[in-house]
Amino acid sequence: MSEISALSASGATESRMVGVTSALATVFIWAGWLIATRYAMTSNFTAVDIGLLRFVVPFVLLCPIWIRKGIWPKGLSLINGLLMLIGSGAFYTLMVASALKFVPASHVGILLPGVMAIWAVLIAIVLFGERPGRVRLAGYGAVIVGVMLLVALKPGGDASTDMLYGYGLVSAGALMWASYTHAMRQSGLGALEAASFVGFWSFVIIAVIALFTGTHIPDAPIGDVMMLLVTQGLLAGCVAVITYGLAVRHIGSTGASAFGAMTPALTALGGVFLLGEESNLALVAAVALVIFGVMVASGVFRRVLR
Template sequence: MSETSALSATGATESRLVGVTAALATVCIWAGWLIATRYAMTSSFTAVDIGLMRFVVPFVLLAPIWIRKGIWPKGLSVTNGILMIVGSGAFYTLMVASALEFVPASHVGILLPGVMAVWAVLIAMLLFGERPGKVRIVGYAAVVVGVASLVALKPAGVISDDMLMGYGLVSAGAFMWACYTHAMRQSGLGALEAASFVGFWSFVVMAIIALFTGTTIGDAPMGDIMMLLTAQGLLAGCVAVITYGLAVRHIGSTGASAFGAMTPALTALGGVILLGEPGNLALVLAVVLVILGVMTASGVFRRARI
């Protein structure tokens, strides 16, 4: 092997290592966000408190971007802008946080990526005329079966009204994120630009809501506040944007999506170990089916055969 070829191979290996590391970091942050939110919603915090702490950090840290680009970037349509703010910002956070008051983090970790994948393809079919192939349809079917298997977590398949409400809120949140995904693709914004745009307007919205509802942050333990500011604002709001971008750059969007499908497993594991949530074979089945379904629908296995 020539010196040039050796250097090229070394560079490719290092690039892939960076991508894999960044993807793993992203997935851990996403799972940690759900676990931290579940903890907060079952302690002394409200959904509004979580929203404030989720967006105050990107509002401040990404200020140089929204100051330079403007609070409404040039060329961004009103429709796409509103869908981005609603789909991944204040309203999405309120929806998911409210769901985590009623549903374990292990369930939400399965439902969010699974139902979002189904919503995303339905939107693409209805609005953009996309037609998924047979392999992708099999993947989406596996997701649906995996989500449905969560019913087996309750004795005799009975789910309380509160859990039904939580599942409904999660499904609505997944629909919001699917809308955000399509709007983001059409917006022309980079990852950090989108994060600063959503962070600015979401913090403004949360601050206005807090004026009417009040907040309990001042009465909460400082350790919990710092934990949530770190997990919600710094890691989920800023760091994950960067690490996911690195993952896409070095291992491609398909590879990054494959790692993203690990979120249900990590969230379920964290919910059982850290929060003491119940776990059984039905939960394992749901995790496996959703992971395989999302990976199949995203074309990961097809890419692996090439």
């Protein structure tokens, strides 16, 4: 019996290690996606270029799935399919990439998950009749304070018109992603099936747009193109789908959400140290408030205590 217990404990430890490692890999990829996009949007690329490099990899690598399941999976409703495409596909990428032309990655890394959490609960209240408790509402309140603090006390002084426009684009992108999460839950698709569906149609949409706008990719440095193919297409488009799924399987959705809340901090650190973005105490406070608020609103603390 002792040997069986030891083996069981060892298996549980290994499972948790797989989950923690996968969750850490996922949040680093998410943060890296934002940092790489900010770099690209302030150098040689347009939002359309980023979209092409973002979706060509899942379009190719996940083709066995969309060939087998069809380009519109059976049972997927038109509304849920369109919300998924708008919420996490071509239009979402164009929206966030355009925002990163005006707003530092450190700000977007805080605003995107923070505002998305607010939109998600508003959608749940209005459309699904959810009634969050006081603890969750307190978490959302912390997120709102963090976002307002970031906007009001941004590094470098008052926000310019361009930056306010960028904040609006981020908020719209957050609404898109919140809509995607609700549509994804109702779609009945697995993570890879959803990634292949979104990847196929998003690449087709971006390719059509590129026919009219043109692309700067052939003129860009090959090193930058390869960097974006890896960070945007391979890691964000394919690997993160797998690692997040492993994290949920081995440490649960609550544990995965707790690690996901680290994304603002990692993005802010990357923006400051890799891209030379400005920082001050307001940025640090905003990061802390948004991380704390997202974790409280997701129920992480309550479930851990239980």
